[in-house]
Amino acid sequence: MTMREKIEEAAARYPDQRSAIMPALLIAQRQHGYLPGPVLEEVADILGVERIWVYELATFYTLFHTEPVGMFHLQLCDNVSCMLRRSEDLLRHLEEVLGIRKGETTPDRLFTLSTVECLGACEMAPVMQVGDAYHGDLDIARIDALLDRLRAEAGHPAAAAAPPGE
Amino acid sequence: MFEPVLLKNVDVQDGHLLSAYEAGGGYQALAKVLRQDTPDEVIDLVKQSNLRGRGGAGFPTGMKWSFVPKRVDRPKYLCCNADEGEPGTFKDRIIMERDPHQLIEGLAVSAYAIGAETAYVYIRGEYVTAIRRLEQAIAEASAKGYLGTRILGSDFNFTVHIHRGAGAYICGEETAMLESLEGKRAQPRLKPPFPAVAGLYASPTVINNVETLVCVPHIVTRGADWFRGIGPDRSPGPKLYCLSGQVRKPGLYELPMGIPLRELVEEHAGGALPGRKIKAVIPGGVSAPVIPEHGLEVGMDFDSLAAAGSMLGSAGVIVIDDATCMVKVATRIIEFFHHESCGKCTPCREGLNWVVKVLRRIEAGEGAPGDLEQLDRLCKGIFGNTFCALGDGAAMGLQAALAHFREEFAAHIEERRCPFH
Amino acid sequence: MLKVTIDDQMLEVEPGSTVLQAARHLGIEIPTFCYLKRLPPLASCRMCLVEIEGLRRLQPSCATAVTDGMVVRTNTTLIDETRSSMLDMLLANHPLDCPICDKGGECELQDMVMAYGPRRSEFRDPKRVFHSRDIRLSPVIIMNVNRCIQCQRCVRMCEEVVGAVALGTVEKGMDTAVTGFEGSLASCDQCGNCVEVCPVGALMSFPYRYKARPWDLAETDTVCPHCGTGCQLTAGARKGEFMRVRSKQEHGVNRETLCVRGRFGLDFIESRDRIKRPMIRRDGALVPVSWNEAGEYLRRRMSAVENKAAGGLASARLPNEVLYQFQKLMRTVFRTNNIDCSSRWSVPFDTLGPLAAAFHSRAPLDDVIGNDCVLVVGGNVTEENPVTEYLLRDAARRRQTGLLMLSPRPSRLDADARVVVRVPPGGEAASLASMVAGLVAAAGPALPGDVLATIEATIRPMAQAADEGPARVAAALREGRSVAVLVSVDLLRSPGSRATLQQLNNLLQVLRLLGKGLAMQFLFDRANQMGAWDMGVLPGALPGLQAVTDEVARATLAAAWGTEIPSEPGVGLDAMLELCAEGRMGALYIAGTDPLIAYPDRDFVTRALGAADLLIVQDTFLTDTAGMADIVLPASGYGEESGTFTNNEGRIQKVRKFREPAFEARGNLSIFDFVAALRSRALQPSTQNEIFDEIARLVPAYRGLRQDALGADGTFTTAVPTSPTGEFVAPPPAPTATDALMLITGNGLFHNGYLTERSDILNTVANDPYVMMSAPDAARLGLSDGDQVVVRSAGGELTAQLKVDRQFPNGLVFVPENYRALRLNSLMRRGEYPCPVEVQGVHRTLEVERTSRVWRGV
């Protein structure tokens, strides 16, 4: 299906096209990796809604990115439950081994490192989301192993072709 | 011995599949109400059960349903609040991942009761597995005739759509969720009109939490008396408790409403980590005021916790031990609210920003005399004056921390450093 | 009625009233930021919190409905503390850069802090800073987000009142910022209403920025010179130099709104092509001379043509007094009824006169559109009368008024309409006839038998039964208890305008016979078009829209003026030009208007003007027409002369002078005196005040008005309705569809006449001249949005950029008038509208592949 078809299919779930802006942005982000202006315009166009409405939502919600992110978006939870389980140490470690600060992307565009609010998986704190997957009960050794795995995946041609972020 | 019902499928192999759900007696409640109950009878049953909303506010579910006008010329909607953003809370995720049909049955029975033919399940966007499982379950249930038109041979038609959130805690607030569903920035709406009268697309709308909805089929099959027999009469039922933080056995526990917090933390969850002592517990997600160790006898139900100056909230129980700095905890919690404030009203948007700046300074050892009074004043300016309960929750939590652990705050200012470092 | 007690005072209010409204009624002040009268409450600023007995928390009074027996307190210590606390929080991150803020001195935040605020703040931490330099959102709007207090008045104004949905709010929480799509408002209406309602210095007018302190401005309340809506505004000048326009919060049809032309389009008065001195034609060229020399020249030239025909054309933007005096000058000194007030079309007065006399209502627009049905005929109200459109939108959204739109041109208001009927240009009459037929078919028995029979015989056979749109309009009209019809004068462009007016007359008569509450007003695109008609700047009508042939009316005026009035009706602009072209016109006197750019068939107009024996042009600006004149007399411009305008509603309002005439310009009235004196005549009375009094004596609808009693909201003129004609005229056949593209024109949002084109500010915000076309037509011709295209007719061609519009109907091409350089009128032919054209691409603009701009991942 083309992006337009996917968006139109999502829009059919609602009596009002405006409701479909959020699902449309998710679809568009999956397609393009992030949501620059022309993509927002295209979404507005497909749905026949005001451009500013699309822009408002793309900036209100934290899962939408108007700037590019790396192939793997490391989203480490640092909310209370994870903090109580020392997620700070993991953040420091990640910053060190990746050579970037939180909010930044590695020069090879492989990793973007962010801290996020509670992921709703506090039973396995500390937790980090990478793409669709949650990784829980983390410690430094597990983080290192995970990074190795991701790097290997990136080297793999199939992985390189996959859309980033998710 | 208390027998779990809400979690009984959770550890079953492939419990998320329809076959497993049916094997455990699934969809019997739906069949039963479609066969023998009028919608009003279902509402009455839920009223009799004294079921109160599990999303945080504890509003009586049957009463909420009865506010929906019976005859209107617009469609009615059921919205399931699966946004689960309250830090320390993960119960809805586990249900949706491991037992999604339980939610679908809850939705179908509830929709039947209020006369809705469409439900939107608003799931937070991070819950990718839950979304997939639920999508799969909807497909299975539709194929099997539990969803769709003329369900199980009755006149009841019902469709469930998933609306995926995109990262904003405020979407858990029910009117903000409606705005979000309508494709707007998720900011709470003025009430009245209440959603039951004019909600989604200005149509009558009921919003319920996942856990609330999954209680409903059990009430149908086991009866209102069974439900009321568990825990305190005015706040009864089986309850999901999310244990996290500095506790030996974090995880999801199904136990009766009203169970003493101490029993929950120390017996069921194994108590403090080795070598540590419990200092305080947040009983209901970070919106709930912290309870110091000496208050742990309190019962885990809406009324008892309210009387103790806290709240049951989402039952996200966060355990904090004596090695942890309360200023740091308080700061992190306020940072959360500050980050998640929708920005609509002045006291929440501006007030929390101010609070964050002062708290960060204190935590960093740069506090000044007068800072605590300033925080007191700010909390007073915020509490009760915000548009929705987000700002209130933030202010209440900080007030409690300041009240119970004032010396820790004062020590930071006096020593110009964190005593825990 | 509900009883409420506020601070121990009792009041009874209507159900649905808010506590805030009740308090204001009692004169109790409650501070507000986010509240704005014409918008639904938002209740986000929390300034207006009050105590309500029995409720635990403070409640926002702006959004709390009074319940019976409610007891409210607004004056407790808790409230004082709360207000001060809200302000303290707002100030915490506010930059407090008042000394360099445009708003300083008229800032609601400043005022509020003075009244309720903390005297000191404990806040010592670094403030949030969004940006260090102001953000230029558009050529006229500049934003300082640091100062924004998030009341959202601007965003709501933009969406709910203006309907533009250009502004929005991005990010959330502390990062929340108001802005346009991708940080730009480049393609918005530029109405600046967002700037107007901003309580602080966040949204600012760029042209006014850093120009003046509010207390240095001399402010004059006056009326907008641009369209017939007649918005009130306040012009601010410093030391005689024009600085800015603001709207007046409570007054006029517009209240706190204006459109881009009113708010930003007054700088035309500073235009560089002001005529500085009188000029006469010498050796083929216009040369500046003194007023005396000009007088001598004119005396000579006038006596040479004394025995030939004369004619006069005046702008419908001149004040009533000037227009009244102009027609008096023409009728008594030049002894002719050849007078007109439009340089674009002719008015079929024989049809218009009776229609207006029978149905035109002089009443507040707000009342008129409060009717349950409003039928808007012709034009594009969004672009022609933007502020009228705001009111219509409000009626549709909040008062459940059913909007019924009938026009060839789509408009933004269509989105709020109950029925939209798209007709081919010239097809209005047929469509109206179908409505009449539909009404009669459904409600026939309610009509008197003879009327029914006439209609059955004349109109029914011509109506297209299959037309679904008119049928739906008819159904809506039949259900409505009261109906208002708003008629765009854009209809007058068409040679079929008489038929359209006839069918309107039919429709209105039927509605009246059906017992509907009825109102009819015109949507004029010139500020004083109503006044121009009222003042008798028409070949067939004397002041008061009384026919020239009306002996009594003529005799009354002649007696009052102490001189004869020619009894033969005159001819309108088209026939005057014809007279010129045939060499039969002696003096043609043109005041304040430019037919050479406006009247269809530029070649013809050029020939005609060139063939007049004596072309007198009295104007403020050197127009194309002035360029052909034999003598050019510099007149004072808008803002340099006081008088009155009569707007579309029939509301007469004062236009006030706010500066002296520039250079050697003289007031229009004194120029008329000057010209009359050259013929040894005196026009009595001759001052603006006296002329007003004469109008109030002699023009029936203006009878008894006193200038000093016009008041802040103006006063309504009153016409005594006459009974309708009782005739029902058959419609012409609907225009047959052709394959040719048809060119139509009209006003754009930014330009509606030659004044706007002289506004530097409007020129910077206006899109370049454009050609609008439907998407299917563009596709058929292989054209795409943004292409340069040539539009070619039998008469000429023009080149402009193509704008493909989704709503635009197939088969039509729209090019806005008033882009002088386009010479659009050279494509058009007199007596023909619309104009068949061909459209071709010039060359393809470089196409940027859309997706190539999109990042596709690693």
Ligand SMILES: Cc1cc2nc3c(=O)[nH]c(=O)nc-3n(C[C@H](O)[C@H](O)[C@H](O)COP(=O)(O)O)c2cc1C
């Ligand atoms: C700031 C805020 C966040 C909330 N978040 C959630 C949430 O994540 N999930 C939820 O079920 N209810 C949440 N609520 C409560 C809902 O507003 C609402 O009361 C609940 O969904 C109603 O369902 P219930 O009656 O079944 O509890 C939140 C409320 C507030 C004020």
Ligand code: SF4
């Ligand atoms: S309290 Fe106010 S700013 Fe905070 S989330 Fe609620 S409405 Fe938004």
Ligand code: FES
């Ligand atoms: S005016 Fe009432 S909350 Fe702003």
